[in-house]
Amino acid sequence: MPDAVRTAAVRAVLATSLTIIQAMIAFLSTVTGSWLAFPMVLSSVASTVVATWAVLDVWVTRQVWNQRNGVVSVPSSTARQMRRERRRAQKAARAADRDGPAGGIRDRLKADGLSRA
Structure with a gap:
């Protein structure tokens, strides 16, 4: 108060x-x-x-x-929705960082011509 x-x-x-x-x-x-x-x-x-x-x-x-x-503030549905969106964006950013700039191992193998598929 x-x-x-x-x-x-x-x-x-x-x-x-x-x-x-x-x-x-x-x-x-x-x-x-x-x-x-x-x-x-x-x-x-x-x-x-x-x-x-x-x-x-x-x-x-x-x-x-x-x-x-x-x-x-008391968490409202709007606050929860914004928090959810922020978490999704952070998760996507972590995944992008983890995969690296080339987008992962498969993309690197394709770029090198070593991929089987």
Whole structure:
């Protein structure tokens, strides 16, 4: 994961966990009838907005990073096909190197007039 996306993800996790803690405190304060219930409910609503924004920030940051730096490729059918073609070309090049410039022993024998066929 790129650094910018990782940073945004850490921010989102912190904001989300803080929101969950505030919501739990607001619930428990409401159950016990504490004076802290109303301020905690208000701060929980505000934290929910912030946490949602932080999660959207992760998504947007990831999209921007992919657009600027290219997608970290997952092999697709196109990539496999290109790899196959590259392997075939390398195999043909190795075979050509192995046979030499004259094209192999039979071609050399034909060129020398020593071939039976």
